Amino acid sequence: MLVINENRYQYVYFVFSGLVTSAIIILAYISIRTTVHDKFRDDIKIIQSSLTLLKPATSWHYNNSWKHIGNSSRGHEIYSAYFDMRTDVIDTSESIDYTNVPIGSLRIFAILPTMFKDTIQCIVRFDDFTLKYIKAAEVKSMHESHEKPFAAFTIMCPLYVSRNISTVQLPQAVALSYATNRLSSLSPTFIEISYARNMTLMFQQTKPTIAACVGPLQFHYNEALRVAEFVEMYRILGVTHFYFYVMDATDEVKQLLAHYRDIGLADVLSWNIHKELDDVHYGGIVAQYNDCVFRAMVVDNFRYAAVIDFDEIIVPLKHNSLMHYLRQCDEGRTSGFVFRNVFFYKKDSNDTFSIPSHIKNRFLYTQTKVRRTVEIMPAYDRSKCIVNTRAIVEMGNHNVWRSAPGYSDSIVHQTVGLLFHYRDHCINCKAILVVDYTARRFGSLLWDRVDRTCLEVFIENGGICPMS
Known part of the structure; x- marks a missing residue:
């Protein structure tokens, strides 16, 4: 009987020890990863502030208006897009890429069906009319839709560049493309991207x-x-x-x-x-x-x-x-x-x-x-x-x-x-x-x-x- 109890105590001890060891390993991993991630974010800010960001040459008077996306009968609309220099609003926790770093993101405001579930790509256009396709990292119906069939949406597409370059040409316009609205790809609706009126003040205090x-x-x-x-x-x-x-x-x-x-x-x-x-x-x-x-x-x-x-x-x-x-x-x-x-x-x-x-x-x-x-x-x-x-x-x-x-x-x-x-x-x-x-x-x-x-x-x- 004493042998059985002693074996039981040893079993419990080894299980408990294993759990404690696993917890220590997990916490150590989280701590190391958090430290690495924080250092990566600090590196991003240093790299971002050292870059020369070139605003598109096209004159832009910031006079937005609502435009239809693709087929107008669907009622999908887009209004504005902004270059957001805040890199801390971009989720980089899933993977750390040391060759490409985010310099900011495009924040786009649109009206889409409240139950919209499509994957969206941002079609980014530059001054020379070259195009770049970026998968949206965030497509969210904003709060306060009040159960209406359509809602305001916020869409965020990150902008990544090689960490080895010193000058970045920023895009001039952006459009949204998604599968359920074929015309959004075949005939994209581009809107001008809004930047700071004075780019030299962008990294200075507000x-x-x-x-x-x-x-x-x-x-x-x-x-x-x-x-x-x-x-x-x-x-x-x-x-x-x-x-x-x-x-x-x-x-x-x-x-x-x-x-x-x-x-x-x-x-x-x-x-x-x-x-x-x-x-x-x-x-x-x-x-x-x-x-x-x-x-x-x-x-x-x-x-x-x-x-x-x-x-x-x-x-x-x-x-x-x-x-x-x-x-x-x-x-x-x-x-x-x-x-x-x-x-x-x-x-x-x-x-x-x-x-x-x-x-x-x-x-x-x-x-x-x-x-x-x-x-x-x-x-x-x-x-x-x-x-x-x-x-x-x-x-x-x-x-x-x-x-x-x-x-x-x-x-x-x-x-x-x-x-x-x-x-x-x-x-x-x-x-x-x-x-x-x-x-x-x-x-x-x-x-x-x-x-x-x-x-x-x-x-x-x-x-x-x-x-x-």
């Missing part, structure tokens, strides 16, 4: 300023006064550039946007999506937000982008501006600063007490709507973000869905900043409201700025910005 990524104007948008107030309010808060996407707006609104474009304050882009509104969520807004963040990062090198709609103002409660808040609070590894939402309602009565007597445009919603909901909504529920552009891989309407390695989002405390949402239709018309005069502290500047802009653009209308 400009420490905020750009505004504004949701697309649609449904024959006619609130010119709201647009003027929105822009001038955010300029006071520290925003230096705006990206507007126009699907459908009145001539007066387009005239005002053209004014901001002409003075160098805004890019005005076509959002001519061919989809029926029932086929893709809210006019493809998720694709638009992602295009805008990449545009701010790649083309104009902005450090921050506020992702917002025309009826939303991100208000700092303890700082003079949003830029002042970011200078004090951004420690460098935050992908997005999440501001929680409160509602002001259009149906609520106007408080006209603070309107200066000399002002012509007298119904600014930030100055006349002073009662908001008591309830501050939870983070990620109708919240909005100011993001670090170089930290974003996939942006959502109310939150960051995917960040670059090492970054995470941060919820701004409700005593430090809030999202003031001036909504036309109330979510809960019986909600308890409380008086909040916070936005009025910017009124002394805002009233005159809006009046001056309306006078410059609508002088034939007596300096009155049209409103519904």
